[in-house]
Each structure stands twice: as structure tokens, then as C-alpha cells.
Amino acid sequence: MSFSSLPYPDLPIMVVEDDPAVIKAVCRTLNLNDFNNLLAVDDSRRVMSILEETKVSLVLLDITMPHIRGDELLGEIAVRYPHLPVVMATATDDVDTVVGCMKKGAFDYITKPITTGRLISAIKCGLEVYQLRREQEALRKKENTSRLARPECFAKIITGNSDMLKLFGYIEKIASSSRPVLVTGETGVGKELVAEAVHLASGRKGELVAVNVASLDDNVFSDTLFGHVRGAYTGASSAREGQLKKAKGGTLLLDEIGSLSLASQVKLLRLIQEREYLPLGTDAAIKTDVSIIASTNDNLEEKVKQGLFRGDLYFRLKTHTIHLPPLRDRLDDLPLLVSHFVGEAAAEAGIKFPIVPKEIFALFMNYSFPGNLRELKSMIHDAVLSQKSKNLSLKPFYKVISPSASFDSQGVNSSGDADVSFGAKLPTAQGLRVLLVEEALKRSGGNISMAAALIGITRQSLSQFVSRNNICFSGDNCGVG
Numbered sequence: 001m002s003f004s005s006l007p008y009p010d011l012p013i014m015v016v017e018d019d020p021a022v023i024k025a026v027c028r029t030l031n032l033n034d035f036n037n038l039l040a041v042d043d044s045r046r047v048m049s050i051l052e053e054t055k056v057s058l059v060l061l062d063i064t065m066p067h068i069r070g071d072e073l074l075g076e077i078a079v080r081y082p083h084l085p086v087v088m089a090t091a092t093d094d095v096d097t098v099v100g101c102m103k104k105g106a107f108d109y110i111t112k113p114i115t116t117g118r119l120i121s122a123i124k125c126g127l128e129v130y131q132l133r134r135e136q137e138a139l140r141k142k143e144n145t146s147r148l149a150r151p152e153c154f155a156k157i158i159t160g161n162s163d164m165l166k167l168f169g170y171i172e173k174i175a176s177s178s179r180p181v182l183v184t185g186e187t188g189v190g191k192e193l194v195a196e197a198v199h200l201a202s203g204r205k206g207e208l209v210a211v212n213v214a215s216l217d218d219n220v221f222s223d224t225l226f227g228h229v230r231g232a233y234t235g236a237s238s239a240r241e242g243q244l245k246k247a248k249g250g251t252l253l254l255d256e257i258g259s260l261s262l263a264s265q266v267k268l269l270r271l272i273q274e275r276e277y278l279p280l281g282t283d284a285a286i287k288t289d290v291s292i293i294a295s296t297n298d299n300l301e302e303k304v305k306q307g308l309f310r311g312d313l314y315f316r317l318k319t320h321t322i323h324l325p326p327l328r329d330r331l332d333d334l335p336l337l338v339s340h341f342v343g344e345a346a347a348e349a350g351i352k353f354p355i356v357p358k359e360i361f362a363l364f365m366n367y368s369f370p371g372n373l374r375e376l377k378s379m380i381h382d383a384v385l386s387q388k389s390k391n392l393s394l395k396p397f398y399k400v401i402s403p404s405a406s407f408d409s410q411g412v413n414s415s416g417d418a419d420v421s422f423g424a425k426l427p428t429a430q431g432l433r434v435l436l437v438e439e440a441l442k443r444s445g446g447n448i449s450m451a452a453a454l455i456g457i458t459r460q461s462l463s464q465f466v467s468r469n470n471i472c473f474s475g476d477n478c479g480v481g
Helices: 020-032 044-053 070-080 095-104 116-145 162-174 191-202 218-226 262-274 300-305 311-317 331-349 359-365 372-386 395-400 429-443 448-455 459-468
Strands: 013-016 038-041 058-062 086-090 108-111 181-184 208-212 251-255 291-296 320-323
Touching: 013 020, 013 044, 020 038, 020 116, 038 044, 044 070, 058 070, 058 116, 070 086, 070 095, 070 331, 086 095, 086 116, 095 108, 108 116, 162 191, 162 320, 181 191, 191 208, 191 251, 191 291, 218 262, 262 311, 300 311, 331 359, 331 372, 359 395, 359 448, 372 395, 429 448, 429 459, 448 459
Parallel strands: 013 038, 013 058, 058 086, 086 108, 181 291, 181 320, 208 251, 251 291
Antiparallel strands: none
């Protein structure tokens, strides 16, 4: 096979255009310039389904098409395939159109009639950028997974955060240990998924059996874990197999361990120390090989100080500790998480993947997410299920994320800083208004509507204030040029 017959680029260039004559002309021009791996699409409705099945290196996308406009497709492609360069073909040099496309994530644009030089230049630059992104992604994946013997164990945990990826490496190192594992973190951070990853990484053949111990008194705890023999107590007309036996050869997850009664803590301590237990109604101890994972959102060390949790049990449990960061400390994961949850919700509802506005990320960056991943998932599922157009509306999120949502009742934000701090010289009232608006615009990424919502005024009022005070923000040229 000659070199010239090899496909170039290695992944096809997708040309999306409803006019067959234009498609033919563009493809012929590209072929004459050694681009021989092309994928022509003349119906915009087929684009997303094709991208789901076929990897491409670049998309040349016409704006004005029937069924679905190119700029609408651009928004969806940018969200679902953020590393894929999209070159827009426009019939006009209209500044608003061009700027709108670039804001939605277009790599470049060319105007019709398309000239050969401009077309080839845009394609070459786009392919160079895409190749660079592929190399960087390959290096990142190699770096992140080179330490992992079984990366598939962590498939359910959506993250690219460096701290989370370090935890994966730690989990693999300790997963096969016979000692207990303690998983800590706020409500909704994904402790159950991490427990499952620990179990999978351990290579144990038995099941992962989860027990929420928060509402169990001592008798119910013993019966649930250890089981009982027939006649062990009034009403025990038949024997019951405990969860420990069910988890034989596997892992027992004790959720909300901080709520376990002191009497039950003694029994759990004996189980960990002796590796045996007594079903209710018998003196015959049963040996167990079950691995134990405990999870909690409580501060167990503080509970030990308060006499609510046994110190000896705490030190047994914390031999291997996995602390999960809250979502506010891994906001770099938001694009991955939003895309995942939107796709999940759309699939459950049997609808197309909606276009996610970029403003949503600016909104989320100003929120502390007290409910963490669980809260984010709930918000997105609710928004997707209630949407009435192709674009995901921000209104459901504004209902949850109010202008003061990032702060607690003491006026302290998630980083622990006060609402406002002043230097030696106090600003004027007008100066303070300007500073407030500038900060709101900074947090919203220059989005007027979102900035107005953050400080509790109308969009029109904010727009007039910005114009009147010559305030510069993202998207303005600030009087330069």
C-alpha cells in the first residue's frame, strides 16, 4: 500500500451541508489537497447520531440548514464533544452571528462563497489543534491510569479531578487488605460508589452487601448482621440468615456507622478483632472472611471526644481511610458530571440530549452544593424532565440557586470568607455598587442575565447601570481599538 492511499486524516472530516452541489465542491477541493478521509452529511438531523457511532477529527458545519440549524448543532456538539473542532460556514460576515458561534464553541468560521485558501487553512489549523488535544488527552489518561491495574473498577465514578484520581491509586493499594476501610465525606459525595470500587478492586468473589445502621437498635442490629436460630426469641419461628453470611467471601458495607449505638459498637469491635460472630440463640461461633467497609458523614473523632463513639473501634476502622472531597472542591469535574447527568436523564425520559447553555457553569461556580453530587444530579434530572425545548432552561436552577445560595446563615461563603471585607478606606456608596456589579459580572462570565440574578435586580436595570458607568466585562472590548 502506498503512503498516498492511506486515509488522511486518520479520523474523517465531517462535512455537514444540505446543498449537494456545495458538498461535492468542498469534498473535491479537500481531495485535491490530500484530505481523502471525508464523511459527507446532507441532513442535519443525522449529525448527532453519527457522532455517537463514529469518531471524527473535525466538523465543517453550515449554519443555514433545514430541520436543525448549524448553530443549534454547534451548541450540542460543544457540550458532548468539547475537544472536537467545529469550523462554521456562514453566508454572511455579520458580527453578531460570528461572535455567537465563537461563544458557543466554534473553532473557526469561513464565509461563503468558500475560497480554497481559507478552507484549507481552517481545516489544517483545526486538525493540528485536534491532534494536540488527542495527544494531551492520551498523556493525561496514561498518567491517570498507569498506576491503576484495574481502571474498570472505577468506571461508575465520573471524574478527572487529580485528587480523586490519586484516591483511586490508594484504593487499589489497600483494597486487598483484611483490615477495615473507613470512607468519609459529606452527604451526597458518592461514598457508596467508592465502597463498590473498593470491593471490585479487592477481587473478592462474594457479594457487596450494604446495611444502613442508622436506624437499627442493638437487637435489630444483631439480628440483621448475625441472624438467629429458630426459637432464639419470641416470634422466631424459623431461622434467619444474617447479612454476614450473605456477604461470605465478599464485603459488608456498614453505612452511617457514626449512628451505631454503643452496645452495637462493642459487638462490631469483637467481630473485627476475632473475625467471628454468634447468631442469636446459639453459643456456636461462626468464622467469617468478610471484608468490612464503614462509611459516614459524621466526624468520628469528635464523637469519640463526646463519648458517643468508642475510641478503640474508631482506631480499628480508620486503619485505611478514604476521605472524599465535596463537590465544591472539585468544580473542575462539572463539565463531565453535567454531561453525564444530562445524558442519563435524557435517556431515562426517552428524549434527545438537550443543548446545555454554557452559562450553567458560571452559575454552578457560584454555588456551594451542600448536597454535593446527589443534589447536582437531582437538579439536572428535574430540569431535563421539565424542559420544553431543545435548550436546557436555566430557570429550574435559579429556583434552587438564589443570589445568596453560596452563603450560610452567618454570611460566610463556602471558602470561609466573609461576604465583604473593607480596607482602611471605605468606598463610596456608588463605588460599592460598581464593585458589586463588577464582581457579579466576573462570577457570571460576563452574562448580564445571570449577573442580575446574582445581585437581585432586573436585567434591564443592570444593563443600564453597566452602560451608564462604562463598566467593562467579558465580551466587551472595553473601549480598546
